[in-house]
Amino acid sequence: MKALKESIVKLNSEEAGKHHKQFEQLAENLEAEGFNVEEITKKIADFQVAIPSWALGTGGTRFGRFPGGGEPGNLYEKIADVGTLHALNKSSGAISLHIPWDIPDDTKAVKELAASYDLLFDAVNSNTFQDQARQNHSYKFGSLCHTNPAVRAKAVEHNIEVIKYGEALGSKAITVWLADGSSFPGQHNFRKALSHTLDSLGKIYDEMPEDWKMLIEYKPFEPNFYSTVIPDWGTSHLLASKLGEKAYCLVDLGHHLPNTNIEQIVATLMLEEKLGGFHFNDSKFADDDLTVGALKPYQLFLIFNELVEGMEDENSKNPYPAWMIDASHNLKDPLEDLLQSVEAMKLAYARALLVDRNELEARRAENDVTYCQEILQNAFRTDVRPLLAEARRRKEGAIDPISAYRKLQIREKLIAERGTNTLATGL
Amino acid sequence: MKALKESIVKLNSEEAGKHHKQFEQLAENLEAEGFNVEEITKKIADFQVAIPSWALGTGGTRFGRFPGGGEPGNLYEKIADVGTLHALNKSSGAISLHIPWDIPDDTKAVKELAASYDLLFDAVNSNTFQDQARQNHSYKFGSLCHTNPAVRAKAVEHNIEVIKYGEALGSKAITVWLADGSSFPGQHNFRKALSHTLDSLGKIYDEMPEDWKMLIEYKPFEPNFYSTVIPDWGTSHLLASKLGEKAYCLVDLGHHLPNTNIEQIVATLMLEEKLGGFHFNDSKFADDDLTVGALKPYQLFLIFNELVEGMEDENSKNPYPAWMIDASHNLKDPLEDLLQSVEAMKLAYARALLVDRNELEARRAENDVTYCQEILQNAFRTDVRPLLAEARRRKEGAIDPISAYRKLQIREKLIAERGTNTLATGL
Amino acid sequence: MKALKESIVKLNSEEAGKHHKQFEQLAENLEAEGFNVEEITKKIADFQVAIPSWALGTGGTRFGRFPGGGEPGNLYEKIADVGTLHALNKSSGAISLHIPWDIPDDTKAVKELAASYDLLFDAVNSNTFQDQARQNHSYKFGSLCHTNPAVRAKAVEHNIEVIKYGEALGSKAITVWLADGSSFPGQHNFRKALSHTLDSLGKIYDEMPEDWKMLIEYKPFEPNFYSTVIPDWGTSHLLASKLGEKAYCLVDLGHHLPNTNIEQIVATLMLEEKLGGFHFNDSKFADDDLTVGALKPYQLFLIFNELVEGMEDENSKNPYPAWMIDASHNLKDPLEDLLQSVEAMKLAYARALLVDRNELEARRAENDVTYCQEILQNAFRTDVRPLLAEARRRKEGAIDPISAYRKLQIREKLIAERGTNTLATGL
């Protein structure tokens, strides 16, 4: 890791001249408009996104999987890969584990390794959407919602076990995503399925440590194709409200019906002080799990615009949301893909910081629709890439992470080390 | 009206032979399967749907309007038209008014006229989506959510006025549908818009009589095209929960994003005891406002399946929902269209009554997905038209309403009476 | 198989009384309306749907697979399963193979086995969406559209090989479904990708026997999530037109964007004499691959309404389309599911045969929209189940196939024979 940092600093020195000039030009222009560039740069530098352990290998679809090489074969290698990302972009300082794909057998060793890369453990994730080998009760027809109390009890127990692993590693939240649902009209009694789920979640909730959060995810379809037990933010919010103060909603960008106004959901949940976490990705059709910002960068900006507004609201008790990437990559090197995703998020965040909120509120008050649009568009049209590069450079991350990744032949080295046939656990 | 009834009875006598045979065959088959045909026929006969005053004339789109003839030109003629429908199908025994399109200047005369047709007054509807002539504050940028307190006050006052009209006529509910929203990113502060709306609704709520309900409608888009203040059931439920026990959600079938599972929303709202009302129509693309059942009759059946399940749940305190048609017709005679809509609703209701709920629950308990589907499909595939005809016949409605409408040349008579150029108020 | 037939006939005799009564009632009513019940019953009896070999085992999603027991482990067992379906419903008289999942090593034995069950071989399917073990060129980035001519050549060669297998078995068509596409903006040069695909298809086309058809499938997304090379009927039609008279379009119901009017596409393709085949399934959200008719039975009827109209058009040279089920089942016994799918198709077909086309055209001519709708709805609302049962009974199939399947404990016997751990090849 020390060697990687030195290589990065060396590469930066080669690009420093061009970078400095562009940053100075931008800073000068922004200062002229009244922005505090130092403060904005610092906020960008502080921004951290959790990397999910399952995004480090090639994802698949039901039609096939085309793995690349050098994929991490165990938890230690996954941590090392996130460490590499963090060294490059200085914004990937956390990892989100998935049980049972990533059971930390030796907690102490795992924590030390993560610390050596300056990584924290973000929310832990349970899995009741697959049966494990030799499992006595099947999740084929659901888990927390199941008609059979024994299956529900098993799923509750698994979630409690995940919390225990998380505690040992220093996590402070559990993300519950349920595949539970039905694929055919008539299959589910909707009301019983929801009631069972609330009851099961309550049992898990009761076992959470005091300083933990439960993040309840929603999704309208897949892998069930007629109904899901928690299809939308309304249902997630209903459950979180009934469970109590430690229960929050989690928004995954790909988990919405066509044309949903996601930024408005963000605003409503923050108003209700119930936005707990975020899964970032991008999509055109369904839960496509594509690179963040690859399809709809303006929507991403509008979402960050609401997040910044909510986070800067001093009257709100909404906690700082846990953000994580949740994507599944088919065609690219997973590490390059994650670098692109984090970059897209930071661009959106930086542009949202350039929105003059006082001016915006003044224009809104008089319904000057044209200028409200102009204010957002002007922020979005600003080329903020030099701000991100400068924030990284100051922390000895790479001015241009993707370019550095290639120049330093990181993938080639991973293949040399791990071979071409490893297969990461995950989707 | 007496003449109409006599004509109907006469027509029925001509069709009685064929009808009786088909009804007897069906009844015999159903009884053999264990159904109580008398009880089901009575339930169908008791089923009543409110007709909205604005559906009695030809609707339009932004691209044009092609009015037919003989449309009602005032409230009295609208009541007469609903009376005609009710005489034919015996299930249109209520009318839903819209203020200011239908201001009842002479309450007594209006009530007496309605009573003469055996009609009740269902929920009254306010209108803050259009400016009236010489209006001092405009709803161009919203009403209950407006940034300007004076506009909000005006809209609150209008809603209270609508309640007063409703009280005078014997209505027991106000339906609030808001066009409020934004068409461009940046235009709205989502959080303020929602907070203002809650505040305004609270002021209206406080003026409602004790035995009234407030029905809060939601809609994702149109006439605003980026956001609406109450886009989904989750927001409607949030508002209704905060307002209190007399506030309920109203579901309009056309007000959902593509592929939404509406029957599940119905189930959830009934579980929460917050389903207050229903606007029926059908659609393929957006809020198309087409004839009920014209596009997706199986979805309609699945919705009624949940409604019946919820209504028959003895532990639930959800009130009997107010149901109304809310369609806007372009190409058909509005009265024929409404006859088709009511028929489709009753078919769905009758089929839902043929679902063996005990058997269904037993199959669900063991996850026998195939048979759960079979149970619903068998109910849906049953030809229940003779049941509906019999329920009408017993009340001296028409065995075949559309056919009777044509044979009795009702439209021709209306045109002779009212001319071809009247234009009903409404969309 | 002889034993199965005897068991079926025995079961039928127990249900004969009730069935005959219901059939006679329906026949009498239909004859009274002017329909030729014998002719319709014969058409229903003649209707055959091909079963895809991959639908005989439990399907999976990217999130997991929950296999049942007694699945077919090889081509012979797959043929046997289709034979069972055909014995029960007398409408599953063909099987559609998928290469390389179902390579017929011993053509003679395979053909004899199929003949013993009275089965034909329908269209054969190629597979260029997965890499096979030790494959030298990967389809990761496409097949017929690939930027590398060597990959294209390999994919062409595979398709030609599939044709050879099909010829040996007596198939008369190849279905080409391509997963080719891109998941990220910029990845594809759309114009080159389409041109390469046309060129590759031309090479396959040239190798087809004279009496063969090429069926070109389209799909808007999945497994690629930004673009596919053949996303819609327009592109499929463009390719088929350029290729020649033996090239046709294939419609898969699940391969459309939300709200697409599929029945209109059917009509247009038949007008252009380019509708070659059909993949039936049902879906609510995307390519959900659910049981035919489980979600949108009225849409299915409208599609059959167009198919019947097109097939009965004496001026059209559109060939009789190849129909096949293409579903992938997660939660049900695959054989029960296929019985439900075939039944739903035949119900739709039977109802479409009850549309009085002369009357419909007369009403259309005068734009009597109300009655056009009534005509279709009346056909759809008719309970045609007794017609289907009678058509089966006459051929010694089961009056009630699903019920017979359970009473005869067919799945239990398959599990006893094949065990619980077999895993069918396929999705």
Place this chain on the structure above:
Amino acid sequence: MKALKESIVKLNSEEAGKHHKQFEQLAENLEAEGFNVEEITKKIADFQVAIPSWALGTGGTRFGRFPGGGEPGNLYEKIADVGTLHALNKSSGAISLHIPWDIPDDTKAVKELAASYDLLFDAVNSNTFQDQARQNHSYKFGSLCHTNPAVRAKAVEHNIEVIKYGEALGSKAITVWLADGSSFPGQHNFRKALSHTLDSLGKIYDEMPEDWKMLIEYKPFEPNFYSTVIPDWGTSHLLASKLGEKAYCLVDLGHHLPNTNIEQIVATLMLEEKLGGFHFNDSKFADDDLTVGALKPYQLFLIFNELVEGMEDENSKNPYPAWMIDASHNLKDPLEDLLQSVEAMKLAYARALLVDRNELEARRAENDVTYCQEILQNAFRTDVRPLLAEARRRKEGAIDPISAYRKLQIREKLIAERGTNTLATGL
């Protein structure tokens, strides 16, 4: 107009310092990357978008209309308004008329007025979606597709009349958009409706001058809600192919089903040499007709990326497409809105000019998906606003058109001149 130009030049002089600095910085950075800034600036300066006459007044929805003030009341005022836009942004040098809303009674005067503002007449538009007063045959049930030959003949005649008006003014194309379709299953015989339409279009086609184009628009729904006669590009292409070399497809961004990949349609149509024209707007849900670029600026860029690629292809015979804005504005000053739309288009165009096509093709050839994405994103993330400002400044347009519009109090002057109650013809 001379006064306006002088005012603009004066305003520019005040902003010149800041502008020049930003332009110089950008130019320097782009030159360093190898771009020819002069050439790009010139292309941007040459870019012209036609303004539709109906977008100059406040649009409405079926729920109401909230007109602003100073709207143009006749064709002369409409031309004047486009003249104002063109003076400000130097890219609105054409107007697209709609018959019968804009019948040019005095052709000579109209042409002279337009010439005085340096405006050309772009495609003319026919209207068969509304009945005019005292019209003898109604378009209620369609026009070119109508079941009644007399209605078809009338619609054909109207289109030919529109061509005559266009010829007199110097237009070179007619845009045919049909509202024809059906709202209820059964209403249309799809095959006859399409055949009639082809036949009718052929009669119009035969009357077009040799150097004219027919642009055939498609739209999936609205104002009909079950089917339209030309729902998609495939149908438009089918018709254009059969009609002949002068018939082309026209793409309207709002006329697609959810999630359609529009840029791919552009590429396919250009490959087929059948892309004739473009209607720009933006939308979130349906045909929302919002300001161009207000919702999905990256999609707009991807579309321009294909347009630039197609236009620069020397082997293609696709004509230079006719581009026009087609939006309908509710909440903003229509002129401000059009300035925003034109700006968004030019930004997308300018960014598309910054795509290094040789590099992109090289990366595509080796399936370097990560870098293909990077190349497009880098172009899109570049702040090209100074290029647009410079292109305008050189032609004596406004450096900042919206700001100039407000500073010069243009709307206030129009209201003073025309009053607050004028109502532009149109939607």
